[in-house]
Amino acid sequence: MGLIISDASVVYPAADGRPPVAALSRIDLEIENDDFVVALGASGCGKSTLLNLIAGFLSPSSGEILLDGRKVSGPGADRSVVFQKHALLPWLNVIDNVAFGLKMQSVPERERYPIAEKFVALLGLDGFQKSPVYKLSGGMQQRVGIARALTCDPKVLLMDEPLGALDALTREKAQELILRIWDETHKSVFFITHSVEEALFMGTKLIVMSPRPGRIAHRFDLQFSRQFLAGASARAVKASHEFIALREEVLGIIFADEEAVA
Ligand SMILES: Nc1ncnc2c1ncn2[C@@H]1O[C@H](COP(=O)(O)OP(=O)(O)OP(=O)(O)O)[C@@H](O)[C@H]1O
């Protein structure tokens, strides 16, 4: 079971005098339950298009996407998205933002607030329930976005560069927090990043994509996140010979791609 993408292609039609764009070509990808799949690749290689396909915001031009055996034909509560720019509602406080997705699903108020409280605590936001979100730091706002995505108990969590706007230290803390939550909640995750180090640290599977047309050019199985969750420090994992060797290999692939495109 899990999510299966079979031979999926996306062509954006010609518009405003520009030719059609073959954004994705013949993508095969399986995201099993408990998988943390990370997508890396040059800008424009189709990472967000792939995420939008899984989210159901976009339909494939050919091929299909199955979630637990059922065809994905639109957005659903079994998939939640965390965007790079947390789509929070600035006029609401933390707890109302976290509870907002449940409200949209018509979950009654007396049920949605206990659920929201649980995820506020899980994301380390206890004490900030009544704070307006515009007063929070970027890292805290991103945690509000993740808490909200988790409230509807999705099977798949989709994250499009969720940590890209954070400073280095906050970003490392957020990586660790996301891994702990993934481990605790047993979600499948599809995670986009531009950071090779982040990709290697977080994922159980890595796909490296290439542009024009967007396709999966390389795949790696990873176990660094498991080492971290088994008790190793994040710094020790990222400084290991194995990690550094793979980081250099993946960087080599990405730089070669960029040169081919330039
Ligand atoms: N709505 C659209 N209409 C037409 N072309 C699009 C549309 N959305 C994306 N594209 C094109 O499809 C290709 C893939 O875009 P996509 O946003 O999926 O890339 P990406 O890998 O997420 O890039 P980035 O790293 O910059 O976020 C690009 O060439 C882009 O210009």
Ligand SMILES: [Mg+2]
């Ligand atoms: Mg993108």
